[in-house]
Amino acid sequence: MTNDQATKAARFRELHEGPSPLLLPNPWDAGTARVLASLGFEALATTSLGVANTVGRTGATQQEILDNCREIDEATPLPVNADMENGFADDPAQAAKSIELAAQAGMVGASIEDYTGNRDAPIYDFELAVDRVRAAVETAHALPVPILLTARAENLLHGANDFADTIRRLQAFEEAGADVLYAPGLRTLAEMRTVVESVSKPVNVVMGFADPAITVEQLAEIGVRRVSIGAALSRLALKSFMDAAQQMRSGRFGFVADLPPLAELHQHFG
16 A cells, blocks of 8 residues: 555545546556546546456456456556455455455455345345445455445346335445445436435446436436446447457458547557
8 A cells, every 4th residue: 555545545535525426437457547547537447347348258256356456556547446346255354355455456445235146136135235334344444545435235236126225225334334325227317316315425326227318417416426337338349349340250341441540549548
């Protein structure tokens, strides 16, 4: 842990208190991190699904995610938040260890979620979910450079369409000390407003699942403090890749006309 990390951590906290929502894009390697930094974004967040996409699997290991955290942290001077999934453990203390490992990889923020990874029982029981967040908070705040802890209620992504329970969990996570609250799967401004009005800590909204017509100005009006995109940029890049590859497979090369000049790409890498 370095003074530079402390500077990044302080800056990351400040960005949650600014006049506009923090736009937090999700790169998946050093190159995409540098492009985003060059475009003027002020902070970055990792995406575990983006990492899985790069290794060609439906999921990534903890070590792969930590290696990716380090790569993205070292690519730019920006603060970075880590997607640590469920902490790669059911036990609260073991799951909280992943937050410490993320900090050791240079992260100044990290998230933990209540998705179990088991499709038959996808969401942790309420009390265990809260205990896991409490343990993660204690670890995050006790580090030599305390990091921002985001607690995620995953109901809406995994078939548990119980909005009241999602709110109840976010409120309990706030009481357990989480710095940022996050319910991926919110689709409408009305749902987002209800979440924001139900808690007092900053709320993250991920636009990868939401009505794409929603603007950052509208999100600001209802009090959203942070806006991420999840693996959407990675998925979009893969779609472009597949479209071009399928065109090549059919013996056509029209996509070459859309290639950006190398000089344009290289200016982002500085």
